[in-house]
Amino acid sequence: MIKAEQKPLEEILLYLKSYDRILLSGCGACVTVCQAGGEKEVGLLASALRMARMKMGTPLEALEATPARQCEPEFAAELSETVEKVEAVLSVACGVGVQTLARHFPKTPVFPGVNTTFLGETVTHGVWEERCQACGNCILERTGGVCPVARCAKQLFNGPCGGSSKGKCEIKREADCAWQLIYDRLNGLGQLYRMEEIIPARRWGVESRDSGLRRIVREDLKV
Amino acid sequence: MTFKERLESGKFVVVAELQPPKGIDLSEVHEHAERWRGRVDAVNIPDLQNAIMRLGSLSVCALLKGKGIEVIYNLSCSNRNRLALQSELLNVSALGLKNLLLLQGDHPSIGDHFEAQPVLDLDVIGLLGAAKRLQEGYDLMGNDLKGKPVFFVGTQVNAAAKGHILDLEVMDMEKKIRQGVDFFFTGSIYEPGLLETFVKKVAHFKVPIIVSITLLKSVGMARYINKHVEGASIPDSVIDLLLKASDKQKTCIEIAGDFIRAAKPLCQGVQIIPLGWENLVPALLDQVGL
Numbered sequence: 216m217i218k219a220e221q222k223p224l225e226e227i228l229l230y231l232k233s234y235d236r237i238l239l240s241g242c243g244a245c246v247t248v249c250q251a252g253g254e255k256e257v258g259l260l261a262s263a264l265r266m267a268r269m270k271m272g273t274p275l276e277a278l279e280a281t282p283a284r285q286c287e288p289e290f291a292a293e294l295s296e297t298v299e300k301v302e303a304v305l306s307v308a309c310g311v312g313v314q315t316l317a318r319h320f321p322k323t324p325v326f327p328g329v330n331t332t333f334l335g336e337t338v339t340h341g342v343w344e345e346r347c348q349a350c351g352n353c354i355l356e357r358t359g360g361v362c363p364v365a366r367c368a369k370q371l372f373n374g375p376c377g378g379s380s381k382g383k384c385e386i387k388r389e390a391d392c393a394w395q396l397i398y399d400r401l402n403g404l405g406q407l408y409r410m411e412e413i414i415p416a417r418r419w420g421v422e423s424r425d426s427g428l429r430r431i432v433r434e435d436l437k438v
Numbered sequence: 439m440t441f442k443e444r445l446e447s448g449k450f451v452v453v454a455e456l457q458p459p460k461g462i463d464l465s466e467v468h469e470h471a472e473r474w475r476g477r478v479d480a481v482n483i484p485d486l487q488n489a490i491m492r493l494g495s496l497s498v499c500a501l502l503k504g505k506g507i508e509v510i511y512n513l514s515c516s517n518r519n520r521l522a523l524q525s526e527l528l529n530v531s532a533l534g535l536k537n538l539l540l541l542q543g544d545h546p547s548i549g550d551h552f553e554a555q556p557v558l559d560l561d562v563i564g565l566l567g568a569a570k571r572l573q574e575g576y577d578l579m580g581n582d583l584k585g586k587p588v589f590f591v592g593t594q595v596n597a598a599a600k601g602h603i604l605d606l607e608v609m610d611m612e613k614k615i616r617q618g619v620d621f622f623f624t625g626s627i628y629e630p631g632l633l634e635t636f637v638k639k640v641a642h643f644k645v646p647i648i649v650s651i652t653l654l655k656s657v658g659m660a661r662y663i664n665k666h667v668e669g670a671s672i673p674d675s676v677i678d679l680l681l682k683a684s685d686k687q688k689t690c691i692e693i694a695g696d697f698i699r700a701a702k703p704l705c706q707g708v709q710i711i712p713l714g715w716e717n718l719v720p721a722l723l724d725q726v727g728l
Contacts, residue, residue, distance in 0.1 A: 370558040416564035
């Protein structure tokens, strides 16, 4: 799922300094799971903002809402009545959610309350790690289900760089070397022969974000 | 006899690494290259090694070639996309340079411009494939070239690897050979035993191996390498020699000389990496009779 981290309170206060009445909107999906922008975090952040502004002598009225999925237009539409009552919106959904609200409410400023960081997995309670870069052409079938695009610092496709030490990455010592993980997994599956294959250079400029805005069109689903 | 001719005829080659300056003052580069003239078969010129911004390999190679010194041009993947890499290889050929050392390259985050974005377009297998393709007269998209470059292509292998990492290196070597590699440089090794294990394991490839040795200047340097460089294991006996050394440069030459004498029967050449002690290279070669 999409992972995010709340921005520092001081930065958020700076965004909101010229507004007295805002909507703080969370999201019931990904950011709820990583506890950055769910209903609970909306409540906590709203209280923190109110207290900070009270101390500054410029009280802030912060309405709260947490639609099921802020990135879907129909859920954004549910906020219409509330948005009419405020001067600005602070969204603690991911960057997609922020943009959905911005598109939906053209006359209301919408500010981000979190930094959207990566597509990741819960490693353990309170720890999340990147697993996917949405690169547009999944090769996990060739690498034993471990992604070298997201998990190798050099995004290598044909084995380790030689810099890893004791199974750890030379760039981020706390991270496992992706190619060590791929080796271990293929070895366990009895498929080490797969590492003998040359994986050709990726078509980054065609498949990935490098080609500009990506879009999926499903004619069978259009109405 | 050229570097290529020596390697292809089975003769032992001597290479020394010469780092381009951070800036454009080439006086020391010329001084060292002149000092080594006639003593080394080729001078290896790194390209943004350790992700430190400095003068590139190309201009140094072109200038030294102009003075009749054989060079090995280095190119790494980390800072250029496939257009720039292929264009650079054509530049190299247009300047009459043939010897290449193609490398993965260092991630910018370990260098002096750690805020830079790495370019992760081709990996080294892809870059080797590009050099092969250009020599066939096409670019990576299959477009015809007007005039084909000719290269003598090397890359690096971690010969100090152990266990399954060594198995991976061997697998990797096989892939690189399929991509047209003519010779390999090892990373720096300090134990002849490790080199022997490696050489036996890859003898069936019949591709020349040039072993690299970094000149050890101090105990601190040796300990740093043991702690931080993957696969490096400088023996305690060597560290003892450095500890007891009254003349550090003399001891450095003795240590490197012992290693080269032991390594010579096992491989097709040696690369000396002097790291600031370039002036010691002729004395070291004297000591080992090269």
